[in-house]
Amino acid sequence: MTNISNPKKIAVLRANALGDYIFVLPALQALREKFPEAEMVLLGKPWHKEYLEGRPGPVNRVIVVPPYPGISEREGFEADQNEMNAFYEEMKKEQFDIAFQLHGGGGNSNPFILKLGAKLTVGLKTPFAAALDISVPYVYYFSEVLRYLEVVAKVGAKTTEIEPVTSAMEEDLEEARNVIGFPDKPIAVIHPGASDLRRRWPAENFALIADDLVSRGYKVYITGVPSEQEVVDKVMQHVGVKEEVVNLCNKLKLSGMTGLLSLADLLISNDTGPLHLARALQTPTVGIYWFGNLITGLPMSTSYNRSLLSGILNCPLCGLASARFGKDDPGTCKHEASFVAEVSVDAVKEAIEELIELRIPEEKIVTQSEAA
Numbered sequence: 001m002t003n004i005s006n007p008k009k010i011a012v013l014r015a016n017a018l019g020d021y022i023f024v025l026p027a028l029q030a031l032r033e034k035f036p037e038a039e040m041v042l043l044g045k046p047w048h049k050e051y052l053e054g055r056p057g058p059v060n061r062v063i064v065v066p067p068y069p070g071i072s073e074r075e076g077f078e079a080d081q082n083e084m085n086a087f088y089e090e091m092k093k094e095q096f097d098i099a100f101q102l103h104g105g106g107g108n109s110n111p112f113i114l115k116l117g118a119k120l121t122v123g124l125k126t127p128f129a130a131a132l133d134i135s136v137p138y139v140y141y142f143s144e145v146l147r148y149l150e151v152v153a154k155v156g157a158k159t160t161e162i163e164p165v166t167s168a169m170e171e172d173l174e175e176a177r178n179v180i181g182f183p184d185k186p187i188a189v190i191h192p193g194a195s196d197l198r199r200r201w202p203a204e205n206f207a208l209i210a211d212d213l214v215s216r217g218y219k220v221y222i223t224g225v226p227s228e229q230e231v232v233d234k235v236m237q238h239v240g241v242k243e244e245v246v247n248l249c250n251k252l253k254l255s256g257m258t259g260l261l262s263l264a265d266l267l268i269s270n271d272t273g274p275l276h277l278a279r280a281l282q283t284p285t286v287g288i289y290w291f292g293n294l295i296t297g298l299p300m301s302t303s304y305n306r307s308l309l310s311g312i313l314n315c316p317l318c319g320l321a322s323a324r325f326g327k328d329d330p331g332t333c334k335h336e337a338s339f340v341a342e343v344s345v346d347a348v349k350e351a352i353e354e355l356i357e358l359r360i361p362e363e364k365i366v367t368q369s370e371a372a
Contacts, residue, residue, distance in 0.1 A: 004097065004098055004120055004155050006035075006037075007035055007038045007097030007098050008037075008038060008039065008095075008097055009038060009039045009041065009094060009095065009096050009097055010031060010035065010038050010039070010040050010041065010096065010097065010098045010099075010100070011041045011043055011063075011091075011094070011096040011098070011099040011100065011116060011118060012024070012028065012031075012040065012041070012042050012043065012059075012099075012100045012102055013043045013065070013071070013099070013100065013101050013102060013103045013109055013112065013113060013123075014042060014043070014044060014102050014103055015043060015044045015045050015048075015065045015071050015072045015103060016045070016072075016103065017195070017273055018047075018254070018273030018274070018276070018277060019272060019273040019275070019276040019277075019297070020144075021044075021048065022164045022166070022273070022276040022277055022279075022280050023144035023145050023148065023164065023276065023297070024102055024144075024148050025057075025058070025164040025165065025166065025280065026145055026148070026149055026159060026161060026162050026163065026164055026300075027102065027145075027148035027149050027151065027152045027157075028040065028042075028057075028058040028059060029058050029159050029161055029165075030149060030152050030153070030157040030158055030159040031058065031100075031152050031157045032058040033157070033158075033159055034152075034155070034156055034157035034158070035157070038097070039060045039061065040058055040059050040060045040061075041059075041060065041061050041062070041063055041094070041096070042059045042061070042062045042063070043062075043063050043065050044062050044063075044064065044065065045064065045065065045072055046064050047254065048062045048064075049062040049064055050254075051254050051255065054169075055169060056167070056169075057166065063091075063094075065087075066079070066080070066083050066084060066087050067079060067080070067083075068084065068108070068112065069108060070104075070107065070108030070109065071103060071108055071109055071112060075108075088115045088116065088117075091115075091116040091117060092116070092117035094116075094117075095117070096116060096117070096118040096119070097118065097119050097120065098118060098119070098120045098121075098122060098155065099113050099116050099118035099120070099121050099122070099123075100121075100122050100123055100151065100152065101113045101121065101122070101123025101124060101132060102123060102124065102148050102151060103123075103124075104124065104138065105124060105125065105126035105129055105138035106123060106124055106125045106126060106129030106130065106132075106135075106138065107126065107128070107129050109123070110123065110125060110129045110130040110131075110132055111130050113132065114130060114132070120133050120134070120155075121133045121134070122134040122135075122151060122152075122154055122155060123135065123136070123151060124136055124137075124138040124147070124151060125137060125138055126138045134154045134155075136150055136151045136154065140296075141292065141295045141296065142295070142296065143295070143296065143298050144296050144297060145162060145163075145164065145298075145300060146162070149162065162300050163280075163299075163300035163301055164276070164279065164280040164300070165280055165282070166258075166277070166280040166281060167262070167281065168258050168259050168261075168262035168263075168281065169255075169258075171255060171259075172255045172256065172258040172259035172262065173259040173262065173263065174259070175252065175253065175255055175256035175259055176252065176256050176257075176258075176259030176260040176262075176263060177259070178256075179248065179251055179252060179256060179260075180221065180246070180248075180260065180263075183219040185217055185218060185219040186217065186218050186219070186265040186266075187218065187219055187221065187260075187263055187264045187265050187266075188210075188213045188218040188219070188220045188221070188264065188265060188266045188267070188268070189220075189221050189222075189223055189260060189261060189264045189266070189267045189268075189269075189274075189278075190206050190209065190210055190213075190220060190221070190222050190223070190235070190267075190268050190269070191222075191223050191224065191267065191268075191269035191270065191272065191274045191275065192206040192222065192224065192228070192231050192232060192234075192235050192269075192270065193224045193225065193227070193228030193231050193232065193270065193272065194270040194271065194272040195227075195272065196336075197336035197337075197338070198290065198335075198336055198337065198338060198339045198340075199270050199271050199272065199289075199290060199293065199338075199339070199340060200231065200270055200338055200340070201270055201288045201338065201340050201341065201343060202338060202341055203231050203234035203235045203238065204234075204238050205341075205345050205348070206222075206235045206268070207235050207236075207237075207238030207239045207240075208238075208345050209268055209345065209348055209349070209352075210222065210235065210239050210245050211239060211240045211241060212349055212352070213266075213268075213352070214240075214241045214244040214245065216352075216356070218244075218265070218266070219244060219246070220244060220245045220246070221245075221246050221248045221260065221264075222235050222236060222245060222246065222247050222248060222249065223248045223249065223252070223257065223260070223274065224248075224249040224250065225249075225250065226249075226250050228249060229249050229250065232247060232249040233247075233249075248260075257274060257277070258277065258281070261274065261277055261278040261281050261283050262281050262283065264278070264283050265283075265284065265359075266283070266284050266285070266286070266352065266355060266356075267283055267284070267285045267286070268285075268286045268288075268348065268352070269285065269286070269287055269288070270287075270288050270340070271287055271288065271289045271290070271293045271294075271297055275287045276297065279299055279305055282304065283304075284304040284305070284355045284358075284359065285299075285304070285305050285306070286306045286308065286348055286351045286352060286355070287299070287305070287306070287307045287308065288308050288310070288340050288343050288348070289307055289308065289309055289310065289340065290310050290312065290339045290340050291309050291310060291311050294307055294309055303358070304355060304358065304359075306351035306354060306355060308343045308347050308348060308351060309343070310339060310340040310341070310342050310343050311342070312339045312340070312341075312342055315335050315337060315339075316337050316338075316339075316341070317335045317337045318335060
C-alpha cells in the first residue's frame with residue numbers, strides 16, 4: 001500500500017452506459033475536491049471519449065478500454081490477449097497512484113484493475129471476486145450514487161454534493177437548436193425506450209401522455225436511439241395530434257440530446273440513461289420504475305423529480321419471479337414483458353401536474369425579481 005496523501009494520477013474504471021456515468025459523478029467530484037491537483041483518468045468506452053472531450057467536469061482524460069468480457073463487452077466475449085497485454089503495458093507506463101474499480105462486483109473488473117500497475121487499488125467486491133488493497137462489499141440492492149461515494153470515502157474523498165450534476169455546453173445547445181429550432185411553446189420530451197424491455201412502459205400509454213401534454217400547450221419530442229426505433233414508431237402511431245409531436249429518434253447525438261434535455265421543461269421516461277442525464281441537468285422529470293431498479297437508481301432529490309413505482313414481482317406472462325433484471329438466476333423468468341405496465345396513465349398525469357404547479361411559484365419569483 002502507498003501513501004495517497006498527494007496522488008498525481010488517478011484511474012477510475014467505469015466503462016458502461018450513460019446512466020452509469022451519471023451515477024458516478026458525485027464520487028468523481030468527491031475525488032476532485034480531495035485531490036484537486038491530480039489528473040483524473042476515466043477508463044471508459046469510445047462514447048465517453050467523444051462526449052467528454054473538452055467538456056467541463058472532474059474527468060481530465062478518457063482512455064478507451066479494449067473489448068473485454070464483463071467490462072466493455074458481454075460476458076463470454078473472447079478478448080484479444082495480445083491487445084490486452086499491450087494495453088496493460090501502456091497502463092503501467094501511466095504510473096497510476098490510485099486505481100478505482102467502480103464497475104460492479106469485481107468478478108471481471110478486479111483482475112483487470114490489478115493488472116494496471118497502480119500503487120493502490122480500491123473498489124467493489126463480491127465474496128468471490130479478487131481482493132483489492134481496499135475493498136467495499138458489493139450489495140446489489142443499494143443506491144448506485146451512494147455506493148460509489150462509499151468507495152471513494154475510503155481514501156478520504158467526500159463531498160456535500162451527493163446529487164449528480166452536469167450542464168450543457170454551447171455546442172450541445174447548438175446541435176439541439178439545429179434540429180428543433182426555437183419552439184414558441186414549452187418543451188416536453190418523452191423517451192419511451194430502455195435497453196431492458198421489461199423496463200418499458202407501454203408505447204400506447206406514452207402516446208396518451210403526449211396527447212395530454214399537447215393539450216397543456218407543450219411541443220412534444222419523442223426521442224430514442226436506433227435500437228428503440230420500433231417503440232418510438234409505435235408511440236407516433238398512437239398519437240392523436242401529430243403536428244405537435246415530433247419524432248426525434250436517431251436525430252441527435254448524445255451532445256445534442258444533452259442540449260435538448262437542458263432546454264426541455266419536462267421529461268417523461270422509463271428508467272434509462274436520458275432520465276438520469278435530465279436529472280443531472282436539473283430538468284423536471286417523471287421516471288417510471290420497476291421497484292427494484294428504483295433502489296439502485298433512486299434520485300437524490302424530489303424537488304423536480306417524480307419516480308413512479310411498479311411493484312410487480314412475477315412475470316405477467318408466466319408467473320415466474322424476475323428478482324434481478326439482467327441476471328441469469330436459475331428459476332427466474334426470461335420473458336421480456338413489461339414489468340412497469342401497472343403504473344397508470346393517471347398517475348403519470350398527476351405527477352406532471354405536480355411538477356407544473358411547482359414551477360409556477362418559481363417563475364413568479366423570477367419575474368418579480370426582474371421587475372424590481
